[in-house]
Structures are given as C-alpha cells and as structure tokens.
Amino acid sequence: MKTSLIVICGATATGKSGLALELAQRLNTMIISADSRQVYREFDIGTAKPSLTEQQLVPHYLINICDPIETLTLAQYQEKAQFLINELTITPLLVGGTGLYIKSIVKGLKIPRVAPQPELKQQLQGLGQRQCYDILSQIDVIATNKIHPNDEVRTLRALEVFYVTGIPISQQQGENPPPYPILQIGLDCSAEDLEKRIEQRTEKMIEMGLVKEVENIINKYGWKLPLLDTLGYSEIKLYLRDKTSLEQAKKEIILHTRQFAKRQRTWFRGDTDIEWFDAKSLNLVEQIWQRIQEFFAYYKHLD
Incomplete structure (x- = not known):
C-alpha cells in the first residue's frame, strides 16, 4: 500500500504502549511517539517511556530528541512526524495520548511557523x-x-x-488533511477500571525509581526546570522539598492522573473518526488485528 497510518490513542494507563508493541512486531513496522513529554531525554519513568528492551524489539521514533532545557513546539513535532510518515514505505503506528500531537497529523493542522519570542x-x-x-x-x-x-x-x-x-x-490556521488513509484506534475502559490501572501504574513508577529520577534531574537542572512542574514530577518535587510525605505524593499523582485522563477522554471522544475498543477485552489484540487487516484490504482494493 502507498503511505498510510495507524493511530493508537486514548487516555493514560489504557495500555496503548503494550498494544502498539504487539501490533508493531506483527506488522514489522515502527512506532512514532505522540507524547509531549517523551520527546525529552532523562524524563523516563514518570512519562512511562518505552524501556530499552522495548525499543530494541521495535524501533521507536520521536522519543529522546530534546534536552529538558529545550522546547519542542507543536509545529516542530508535526514537521518531524510528517517527514517520517511520508518517507516510509511501511505503515507506522502513531501512538500516544497527546491529543494535539495526534490531531496535528491526522487533521493536518496549519500551524504558524513562528518561534517563541x-x-x-x-x-x-x-x-x-x-x-x-x-x-x-x-x-x-x-x-x-x-x-x-x-x-x-x-x-x-x-x-x-x-x-x-x-x-x-x-x-494562518485551519486544516489540510493528509491524502493517505488513516485508521484511528482508541482504547478505553470504565472509570473504575481506569482508576485501578492508574493506581497500579503509579505504584510501579515509584518502585522503578521515580523519586531518584526526579532527584537526579533536580541536581542537574535545578528546581525551576519547567518540566518538573508536570504530572508525576511536581508531586515528587514537593516530597523532596519536605513539603509532603511520599504516601501523600502518591495519592496526589493518582488524583491528578485521574483528572488528566478525564480530560484526555473528553478530547478524544470529540473525534468521530476514532474506532473504540475495550482495553479490558480478553482478545483485544486479535480484534484490532482483524480491523487492521480489513483496513489494508479495503484500501488495497481501491488501489
């Protein structure tokens, strides 16, 4: 098939990365991250960045491309992602929860190329x-x-x-949708299930060394680094400044992540082109794999 794209989106903790990893191996393709914080080096655990092992299984792009003191604009992200998609002879997976990143690609948002002043x-x-x-x-x-x-x-x-x-x-704004076919897959689950997933994920991040990661970043870049005021990092920063306990910091991360996930769900639900699947489905991978095969067959027939 000519250039085409498969999007895996949804709220945080719905299992997008695991699903994408499985699908990418079956398709023998690559993953393009659509996460506004995974682009930054050293912000690993708190952003749920793919592990080195996962990156060895499947090539991942648009992660670790900026230093924490740099700023990647939406226009810059769009340009990099569009270049990758247009240059490929395989269908990549665009995976993440940053709605504006995904929209910039699937809708072809016209973004003024004006650097911050x-x-x-x-x-x-x-x-x-x-x-x-x-x-x-x-x-x-x-x-x-x-x-x-x-x-x-x-x-x-x-x-x-x-x-x-x-x-x-x-x-200078508007939309210029790309000419290639796009399949958008959304993962979702009940609010109760999502809360459990968020709790488990937060606990895992702490066990993996989130506190030490934040401490290292502070030692290198200082307390005022803007990225340290984002989800998961701001709460641990307060703990390291002795303004809260670790247990309370964990509760705050869970609460703020739930609030963030709610906003993500609202954003993605506004796109009627997204096809939704239950993240808890026992045969989720097979369901989506079948849908992908139908997508390929339909557009191959049109060609």
Missing part, C-alpha cells in the same frame, strides 16, 4: 492579560471568538504570531 512575550505580559486581550480583539476578532478572555497562553501566542508575521493568527 521571549522578549516580546515579556513586554506583553507587562501590559496585563486584559489589555493584551483588548489589543488582540482589535487586530483579530476571529481569534478572540475562540480564545477565552482569561486564556493568557493563547492570547500571547496570537499576539506573537501577529507581531512577527503581520498576519492575524486566525488567517
């Missing part, structure tokens, strides 16, 4: 969110219809894009 951003922040939003409403009313008045991040980004390019961000 630290000095400009600092100047704008000095004006305050209300004034920045007022400025944006004068230059790009379409953008303000989509951006909440309190959303500082998106307001500043829209102003950055306008001041660098002279073109409103709303005129």
Whole structure:
C-alpha cells in the first residue's frame, strides 16, 4: 500500500504502549511517539517511556530528541512526524495520548511557523492579560471568538504570531488533511477500571525509581526546570522539598492522573473518526488485528 497510518490513542494507563508493541512486531513496522513529554531525554519513568528492551524489539521514533532545557513546539513535532510518515514505505503506528500531537497529523493542522519570542512575550505580559486581550480583539476578532478572555497562553501566542508575521493568527490556521488513509484506534475502559490501572501504574513508577529520577534531574537542572512542574514530577518535587510525605505524593499523582485522563477522554471522544475498543477485552489484540487487516484490504482494493 502507498503511505498510510495507524493511530493508537486514548487516555493514560489504557495500555496503548503494550498494544502498539504487539501490533508493531506483527506488522514489522515502527512506532512514532505522540507524547509531549517523551520527546525529552532523562524524563523516563514518570512519562512511562518505552524501556530499552522495548525499543530494541521495535524501533521507536520521536522519543529522546530534546534536552529538558529545550522546547519542542507543536509545529516542530508535526514537521518531524510528517517527514517520517511520508518517507516510509511501511505503515507506522502513531501512538500516544497527546491529543494535539495526534490531531496535528491526522487533521493536518496549519500551524504558524513562528518561534517563541521571549522578549516580546515579556513586554506583553507587562501590559496585563486584559489589555493584551483588548489589543488582540482589535487586530483579530476571529481569534478572540475562540480564545477565552482569561486564556493568557493563547492570547500571547496570537499576539506573537501577529507581531512577527503581520498576519492575524486566525488567517494562518485551519486544516489540510493528509491524502493517505488513516485508521484511528482508541482504547478505553470504565472509570473504575481506569482508576485501578492508574493506581497500579503509579505504584510501579515509584518502585522503578521515580523519586531518584526526579532527584537526579533536580541536581542537574535545578528546581525551576519547567518540566518538573508536570504530572508525576511536581508531586515528587514537593516530597523532596519536605513539603509532603511520599504516601501523600502518591495519592496526589493518582488524583491528578485521574483528572488528566478525564480530560484526555473528553478530547478524544470529540473525534468521530476514532474506532473504540475495550482495553479490558480478553482478545483485544486479535480484534484490532482483524480491523487492521480489513483496513489494508479495503484500501488495497481501491488501489
């Protein structure tokens, strides 16, 4: 078949990585990560990054491509992933829970190629969110219809894009879906089952050495590294600063992961192209394998 893509998505702890590993071996293909934190080196246990053994079983791409002090933009991720997909003669698996990463590929999001502008951003922040939003409403009313008045991040980004390019961000956005066929597989389970999975996963991360991983990162990059304020790392950072117990830190990780998973489920449910499977199904791999064979057969017939 010509270029095509299989997506494995869903909330955290639903078993995407294990399923992808099994399917990739059957297909003799590679896995492209769609995880916004696995791109960073040294953030391994807390991001559930594939182990070295798993990476030896199946080639994994777009993991460990940035240092923790660097920032990978959505546009940069999209460019790297699209290049891989278009260059391959096999069908890769795009696997992860970062909805915007996946959407940037399957919908072909048009993303303004404007690098972050630290000095400009600092100047704008000095004006305050209300004034920045007022400025944006004068230059790009379409953008303000989509951006909440309190959303500082998106307001500043829209102003950055306008001041660098002279073109409103709303005129630079949109979708340009890729021409190749895409099969999107979603994994889900009941809230009760997902909570159990999250609890088990958190316990496993602690056993694998999450505390030591965070400690090493702090020793190397300092307490203020932005990535340390993300899920799993911020809670352990508080523990290392003697502001909570390890047991309480674990409870906070579980709670925050549950909240994150809920947001992920809401995001992915908004895409009607995703075909959902029960993560607890005893013959899950065979069900999805059959669906993949149908996908290949259908598009081969069209060719």
